[in-house]
Amino acid sequence: MSEFTVEDLGRVLREAAGESEVAVGGDSLDTDFAEIGYDSIALLEAAGRIERQLGIQLDDETVGEATTPRLFLAVVNRQGSADAA
Amino acid sequence: MKSVVITGTGVTAPNGLGKDDFWDATRAGRTGIGPVGRFDATGYPSTLAGEVPGFVARDHLPSRLIPQTDHMTRLALVAADWALADAGIVPSEWPEFGIGVMTASSSGGFEFGQGELKNLWSKGGQYVSAYQSFAWFYAVNSGQISIRNGLRGPGGVLVSDQAGGLDAVAQARRQIRKGGGLVLAGGVDGSICPWGWVAQIAGGRLSTDPDPGRAYRPFAADAAGHVPGEGGALLVMEEEDAARARGARIYGRVAGYGSTFDPHPDTGREPGLRRAAEIALRDAALRPSDIDVVFADAAAIPDLDRVEAEAINALFGPGGVPVTAPQTMTGRLNSGAGPLALSTALYAMRDGLIPPTLTRDPSPAYGLDLVRDTREAAMSTALVLARGQGGFNSAMVVATAEAPVAAPA
Known part of the structure; x- marks a missing residue:
């Protein structure tokens, strides 16, 4: 699987939950999702879309602990390579 | 008892988006009923609805x-x-727990739910939106209004079909009398989508007449059901003294309320509507002769129209009070109906105009003074009636701020 990037995450979040107050990108990698403007249900909805698009399974609890884009990307890419292995 | 007043109204109605468009259309007798536009209803037995015109959500919401x-x-x-x-209220200027939200709902977010059920059955559970968890839910409007505006005062939802809108306003009055502050109360409803449509058709009360000018004809001898609509109204309510202290414009006072539940039809006992109206009048410490206009429930089912006419005539005498049903221009709005009727009553009293009932060949046998053309009248009190399917009856009296305050009962 090719790497799931911060741009990919920004796009999925917009599709899942609408435009945020802060753009999801390189400058907001370590900004809290709450500050960016996405709550836990927005992230749950985004996680569901990522699972469908990439054909992977994400653990709800692990997703819930990923409070910034960097942490969220790490969960997706770790799971993506685990499922590919 | 503390007097509770209405200081703000927000309206989304099939014959007008916003209170001014709505009232302009209503006083002029312009209907918002037409062929269903939100989905293709041509294959269904009922094909008419009242849909809010010109509403583009993205123009108003983030x-x-x-x-x-x-x-x-x-x-x-x-x-x-x-x-x-x-009402001139900026929520951020109020204490965190100073403003509550009390709405009514009849079926929650049916159209959203339909989309997710479709995803579930056609694609699988992983395709169901996480937002389905609350978007369908009865309490969703109270919750979303509360979150958007940071309103953390008393909150809740009332579910009693078409009576619910008045019940929510009554519950708001109770909360204000107990704890002061402001409550945003009322109802906005609608389920004009295939799933909502078949549910309403199964309820057996929709008109199947395809002519928008006669489909919903309450108090006609051949009345044959109603046209459903979407929309409603939200009202800002607060203590009269507090409203005066902040220099608020007062539309009117919630002077009285009553609600009853019908006995089982097999008992042959009288349905509860008359009693609900009597309780509301007693609560307002008014006599029937003090009431200037009645906003009827107008079910447009002959048995129900008869029950309503008998209740009105028992209280006021045949032809004893002007009766109107402007929802003949919007369709029946479920939980949105009561709050929209209250708003209409407030505008009517302000402008001295009773808006018309757009029906066809009403039967004189009902003995009602049914207002069919806009009528000039000085008014300071109005009685609003609402019934919900399954036996709910609610009645509310609103009075102008200038009307004398009742002595405590």
């Missing part, structure tokens, strides 16, 4: 709210914004 809201919730959020603005 992008974040769109994926998580049903159409009727979007209408409610906008009506709430307008009600607050109309």
